[in-house]
Amino acid sequence: MIKNVKKYNVGESVAYILADLNKIEALEIGDLEKKYAIEALKDKNFVTINLYGKYCFVVDFKTDKPIDEQREKIRKAGCNISDCLNAAKQKSVNIIDYSGAGMSYVLAEGIELANYRFDKYKAKKSEVSLSDVKIVGNADKSEILRLNSLVKGVFVARDIINEPLSYMTAEKLADEVESVGKACGFKTEILYKKQIESLKMGGLLAVNRGSVEPPTFSILKWEPENAINKHPYILVGKGLVFDTGGYDLKPSSSMDTMKSDKSGGAAVVGTIAALALAKVPVKVYGLIPATENRIGATAYVPEDIITMYDGTTVEIANTDAEGRLILADALAYAKKYNPELVIDIATLTGAAIVAVGEKNTAVLGNSPEDIEKLKKCGFNVWERLIELPLWDDFAEQLESPIADLKNCGKRYGGTITAAMFLKHFTDYKWVHLDIAGPAFTEKKDSYRGNGGTSVPTRLLFKYFTEMATDK
Numbered sequence: 001m002i003k004n005v006k007k008y009n010v011g012e013s014v015a016y017i018l019a020d021l022n023k024i025e026a027l028e029i030g031d032l033e034k035k036y037a038i039e040a041l042k043d044k045n046f047v048t049i050n051l052y053g054k055y056c057f058v059v060d061f062k063t064d065k066p067i068d069e070q071r072e073k074i075r076k077a078g079c080n081i082s083d084c085l086n087a088a089k090q091k092s093v094n095i096i097d098y099s100g101a102g103m104s105y106v107l108a109e110g111i112e113l114a115n116y117r118f119d120k121y122k123a124k125k126s127e128v129s130l131s132d133v134k135i136v137g138n139a140d141k142s143e144i145l146r147l148n149s150l151v152k153g154v155f156v157a158r159d160i161i162n163e164p165l166s167y168m169t170a171e172k173l174a175d176e177v178e179s180v181g182k183a184c185g186f187k188t189e190i191l192y193k194k195q196i197e198s199l200k201m202g203g204l205l206a207v208n209r210g211s212v213e214p215p216t217f218s219i220l221k222w223e224p225e226n227a228i229n230k231h232p233y234i235l236v237g238k239g240l241v242f243d244t245g246g247y248d249l250k251p252s253s254s255m256d257t258m259k260s261d262k263s264g265g266a267a268v269v270g271t272i273a274a275l276a277l278a279k280v281p282v283k284v285y286g287l288i289p290a291t292e293n294r295i296g297a298t299a300y301v302p303e304d305i306i307t308m309y310d311g312t313t314v315e316i317a318n319t320d321a322e323g324r325l326i327l328a329d330a331l332a333y334a335k336k337y338n339p340e341l342v343i344d345i346a347t348l349t350g351a352a353i354v355a356v357g358e359k360n361t362a363v364l365g366n367s368p369e370d371i372e373k374l375k376k377c378g379f380n381v382w383e384r385l386i387e388l389p390l391w392d393d394f395a396e397q398l399e400s401p402i403a404d405l406k407n408c409g410k411r412y413g414g415t416i417t418a419a420m421f422l423k424h425f426t427d428y429k430w431v432h433l434d435i436a437g438p439a440f441t442e443k444k445d446s447y448r449g450n451g452g453t454s455v456p457t458r459l460l461f462k463y464f465t466e467m468a469t470d471k
Contacts, residue, residue, distance in 0.1 A: 004139035008094035015057040046077040072382040078110020079447040092132035114447040153274025160266035161452025165242040170290035174216040191217035203325030208291040210299025220286035227283040238346035239265030239290030246319030260440035264345035270457040289326040321408035351414030352434040365431035
């Protein structure tokens with residue numbers, strides 16, 4: 001946990017942040033160590049000094065470099081600090097910030113996020129000894145509350161993503177939503193199969209047909225009394241707890257990480273949990289349609305025609321284009337709330353990885369102002385967004401001779417045609433985030449860890465907290 005202390009214990013490890021290497025003289029280390037640090041920092045922004053029983057870390061904040069890139073380097077330094085101190089079984093670290101730019105919060109965030117472990121199923125647990133991250137001197141209590149709330153939200157999202165289908169069915173995901181809601185202070189309502197059938201959510205029901213496990217539709221509501229907005233912001237998250245591709249079956253190698261297909265839904269839970277814990281005065285709702293996409297005797301198949309929640313008929317061109325079907329029902333359902341803005345989050349298309357890379361998110365939508373704000377927040381927290389166009393001619397690929405729409409088009413421009421399909425079900429301000437690339441990593445990626453990353457939980461939390469501050 002991140003704390004604020006006025007003074008630090010000289011027997012504990014210390015991390016210094018410098019914007020001017022001349023200030024290294026103020027550090028409570030020996031002359032040889034100072035000389036070593038100055039030499040080492042010529043080529044990098046971080047150095048570790050072993051002081052026999054404790055550690056000294058020096059982080060160089062380079063003011064002549066782009067600020068967002070510097071923040072990211074400091075978070076990564078935080079990961080190195082976390083790894084070092086946990087290996088040495090240290091319990092605490094003190095941060096002393098000489099940058100004059102509030103970088104202590106950034107370093108603390110990196111340290112805390114790197115402390116995450118998912119070892120529930122391992123006999124030998126990964127030991128995390130580092131429990132106290134202390135910011136020394138005057139610190140903003142509200143900023144520390146926000147950081148601790150955010151870390152909790154990120155960990156909630158990562159836990160949901162990392163759970164396998166053997167545990168995290170759609171109903172279990174709904175149980176988790178209720179449990180997190182009770183713990184963090186937001187309201188929940190769960191719609192089960194009979195209610196989903198009565199609402200005629202044809203997309204969600206079609207994708208679920210091959211599974212013996214029923215679908216769920218989770219509704220999350222963070223409604224603070226002092227909310228700055230009358231109409232809610234709505235987050236819609238894809239809750240595919242596992243995706244085989246259905247009868248358009250994925251190759252086995254492509255199924256290896258499909259427990260991560262619920263990353264969008266997980267990010268919705270994590271974001272709203274963080275907002276509630278931090279008591280951010282913005283009214284935000286979450287909608288999570290959840291199921292698995294399986295092969296079975298009653299599974300939907302190519303050339304089926306289904307009727308969506310809003311009455312739209314859809315010809316199934318590919319059963320592996322299932323995420324947009326469950327999202328479309330949720331996007332149409334969102335209309336009942338007269339939303340201020342709807343943001344959907346989904347590991348939707350492999351084409352997004354081709355278009356914008358493994359570490360970035362594709363963003364599309366009909367609200368340029370909100371997209372620009374989200375892009376700015378994305379650079380700030382280094383969950384970067386790359387915008388793709390929503391040109392009308394892409395919708396031509398979705399034309400069907402026997403239904404209102406097809407659920408997918410040709411191979412090329414797949415991220416855009418998927419978004420064009422979703423656009424059909426919106427009549428409000430809307431932004432689509434395709435997180436297929438950054439949602440999950442198969443090897444350690446600094447403070448993002450190994451497995452579910454929680455992208456874009458930190459971005460959305462930044463977006464809403466800035467909105468509250470600006471008001």
